Amino acid sequence: MSTKWFGAAIPRRQDARLVRGEGRFLDDIVLPRMAHVAFVRSLHPNAALGAIDAATAMQVPGVLEVVSHADLGEAGRPFLQLLPHHGLASATWSALAPGRVCFAGEAIAAVAAESFAAAQLAAEAVAVEYRTSAPIIDLESAQRPDSPLVHPDIPRNLAMHMVEQCGDVEAALRSAPHRLKERFRITRGGGMPLEPRGVIADYDLNRRELTVWSSTQEPHTVRNTIATMLGLQRHMVRVIAPDTGGGFGTKINVYPEEILVPWLAMRLGRPVKWVETRSEHMLSATQEREQIHDIEVGFDESGRLLALKNVFYHDMGAYAPRGGAVPHNTSAALIGPYRIPNVRSEIAAVYTNTATVSAYRGAGQPQGVFVIERAMDRIAAHLGRDPAEVRRVNTILSDAFPYDTGLTNLLGGAVEYESGDFLGTLDKALELADYAGLRARQVEARKAGRYFGIGIANYVELPGRGPWAGGGVRVEHDGSVPVYTGAPSQGQGHETTMAQICADQLGVSIDRIKVLAGDTALIAHGIGTFASRFGVLGGNAVRLSALEVKEKILRIAGEMLETSVADLEIEDGKVSIVGVPDKSLSFEAVARKALRAAGPDGEEPGLEATRYFKTSNITYSNGTHIATVEVEPATGQVQVLKYFLAHDCGRVINPMIVEGQIMGGIACGIGNALLEEHAYNSEGQLQTGSFMDYAMPRAADMLEIHMVHQETPSTLNPLGIKGVGEAGTIPVPAVICSAIEDALRPLGVKINEAPLPPFRLWKLIRAAAKAA
Amino acid sequence: MYEFEYRRPASVPEAVEMLRDREGAKALAGGMSLLSAMKLRLASPDVLVDLGRIEGMSGIRLEGAEVRIGAMTRHAQVAASAEVGKAIPALADLAGRIGDRQVRNRGTLGGSLANSDPAACYPAAVLGLDARIETDRRSIAAEAFFIDLFETALQSGELITAVRFPVPRSAAYVKFHQPASRFALVGVFVAVTGSGEVRVAVTGAGPVVFRAASIESALAREFSAAAAGAAAVSAQGLNSDMHGDADYRAHLIPVLAARAVAQILERQG
Amino acid sequence: MNVPISIKVNGVERQAEVEPRTLLASLLRETLCLTGTHIGCDTAQCGCCTVLVDGDAVKSCTMLAVQADGCSVTTIEGLAQGEELHPVQKSFHDCHALQCGYCTPGFIMSSVELLEKYRDLDEGRVRELLEGNLCRCTGYNNIVQAVLSLAAERGRT
Known part of the structure; x- marks a missing residue:
């Protein structure tokens, strides 16, 4: 297969109507x-x-x-x-x-x-x-026997108690040369x-x-x-x-x-x-992220993790429309790109009298990454080692794939990383950021009394979740090619990316393809667009359908040209005999022939296929983010100065769209790190009822982002795609908080929570000053 | 929003009459606060008297040692005004950082003052510069104008027509944003008046704009950023909410005052 | 009691009888069927509803239709000349400055005014001046780029 379209930064096809104000959103319908x-x-x-x-x-x-x-x-x-x-x-x-x-x-x-x-x-x-x-309202006291009950029939408000483990954590902790205990907290956003x-x-x-x-x-x-x-x-x-x-x-x-x-x-x-x-x-509407983690880690002199024990409370809010998906994801994301032989992760998910908690971009993963990455920084500080080096000694090496982490995923299977080059993204990000240069700058900044910090965070994303997605392809008698799927786009760009995949697989110009989505009349079954899944599963479903249609085109064309299918090739919507380019048939001609139901061996009419791509697994993307910040201790204000990242989402369908997803994801992550919080008072009244109190990131909160792509194909699907929709968001609270703690190291401020709007950070700075 | 009756006077006396006419009548200036409150059903006037078409209520004039700004002058006009930029650059700067560009295109000086939102920026300039508020019937000193949370000296049906800002020797405004609304969590306006008096007006921190006496006296002794920054401000009576408690606000006041003083000194070179 | 108003919308004189509480955004969307102007909040924060009134960018969700009586209003639908996109629309497309497209009309209208009224734009200034519009998808950088590239083009000519 030639890949003329796949991998290219094709301009988005849906923009034409959207920039004219001709999109048709729900409230536009009368x-x-x-x-x-x-x-x-x-x-x-x-x-x-x-x-x-x-x-x-x-x-x-x-x-x-x-x-x-x-x-x-x-x-x-x-x-x-x-x-x-x-x-x-x-x-x-x-x-x-x-x-x-x-x-x-x-x-x-x-x-x-x-x-x-x-x-x-x-x-x-x-x-x-x-x-x-x-x-x-309070997550921690919800389990106490004397707590009010959200649902009278659910004792201690306990929605789910789950333990995941591998190895022998207690023994490994006992024998570890070093141990640290920490409590981390992330609050709610939307x-x-x-x-x-x-x-x-x-x-x-x-x-x-x-x-x-x-x-x-x-x-x-x-x-x-x-x-x-x-x-x-x-x-x-x-x-x-x-x-x-x-x-x-x-x-x-x-x-x-x-x-x-x-x-x-x-x-x-x-x-x-x-x-x-x-x-x-x-x-x-649903909200997400509130969790409290009590973790204990055991490690050796080099910073190598020997054991990770984590008990966490997860706030379900009032109802559980999707069960324990979010906290389960947190548990699965806890390992990140690291080899940790002994792990115990215990979830206590509780109901509270607050708006329902369900997935928000990242769905539990930012919390898991926050916890392990804060731990990495603490280990480095404890040992007096460089935080990048501590991460390096723990990173899973490229020859270890497929790598079974010992934990289970949402679908009940193993969290098994299919492929990856985790040191690759770490090295690329460090190089991109000129990490040594940044450390030198920090020395200068500290001499000048400035609070300049460098943060680093790795992540493994869990996109491409099964079990399946569908996509259909048809070649009409006029040569146009509708592609139809059940999963709508909310900005991800399916209209472009699905067309790119179909164009290559079918051998037709993208201009002939129109992607239709988001209507149950188009296709019988669908699951939807979430968990960074549709590019992976929908894309591979479209591939299957396109290949099936292509086969039929070749069969019919072979009959028409009185030649063997093996001697035919397809390019740009034309079937021709290899080496005889002037003897060709247009898709239109083949489609008309197919519609006359006169195909070989009683072939059914039409050129159409609807296939589903199924998997019992999840693909695993990964990456490394590095950020620098400057903190103003007098106000608690954080300025993010520079942002670098290297990421690997397998094969990239459209780099422009991938970069757009990542940049947008980072903005959400900066909200989670510094601004956004849904707050309830103790009476259960929401304090953030509008954008007057719920702080959204704005243009001035974002900054130039430098990124490099690494492509390690997934082995779980023929297109090698891994998924990218949440990658931008997942490590951001971790990397920003890492940088803030690094900036404030001279003041001894520990960052164990997110988000950190100025008031909250100022309180931490003041408390550290009082303690000192 | 709830239903209301709409009136559009052509003159100030006509507007005053319309406001006097009906108890539940309210003047509509730029509408940035009032219409928002009405949409959230927090305000429900029976009659809206739209001041938007009254001739002569907007405009900027330099009159001797004063800048007179019409009540219906929009923030964007003040921000872009060459007269204001020359005479009181701090005021143009303040106006240019209220809300956002779209809000500045609609919001007015008079509307902001009449509303007396504790987090609005303009009250800090009015009090800091010792401006006078002109109404359809009198002239009110800044000190006497701001009474309390959303409460001013304006009588029922009384309309602000203009504000007279004395040109100071120098002034600066520093605003610390409430991260969501972009209003002032704390805003500090420091002015050295024509007679050399140092005035420090604080918005956002308390229920209503006020002068920070401790900083003023510190600056009277020594006009330096260090002096402003070292002054203690009591947290007593200051606002507390999720974006900052009274202690935080009290702490920010001298921090921001010091920055304003630094700006003034820097400008003086 | 309904009030008769007359507004020039995208160059066309329109008459309507409106309830005083009708917002300019509702008049545009519901009465005039110009649904490109969107509503994203109820506190004049998001900027999805930005239109130009006599050349000024305003949030049409916080302006009464009666206040626009006698004014000239430009909405997103009024920018393109037939098939030909307005330079700002084109720049948003070229720079991948939109994803879901919901905030896009407001951002484009806001950017039209920004480019019209401000000179000497740099990245920091553009970020500041775009504070009246929220976008949840793009992370803003490509929007800033879309504005800056037009400013740079203007600088060259």
């Missing part, structure tokens, strides 16, 4: 007779619900319906548990709160009206009787796509067909859930993800509103629309 929905959301984090009085609300002009859980019947039952881990104490949400609320912001009732303004006014007029209980969530549903009573538009990363899962919850056959439900303004994990779950809005459309017999406000998003 249907005739459309009703609008506003929700009544709980004011309290932990309460039993009494009477819900809608009498006044019904008087508001334009109001069509006010519904609460009691009206929903079967549609009001709790959702099915996705990813039900062994031992998970399951708690899933319902379309409306069933008699009690578990966080402030949970939907209690819904108002449908002729306009959103009327719905909103009426929602305020719904009187809800609450019998409040004390909430449990995915914060700039387009809030939204749902539109339209039910055709005559055909009994339900069409739903949702700003989702998983249209097929939404379809399946709607069918189950509303008692419809799957093929009668069509879910479309239109242009979607960012996802970042926030839009992977099937949310209560995605059931309630279709239910209302069926009940009212007219289209219904709900578009979330940002304030509503802050309260009720």
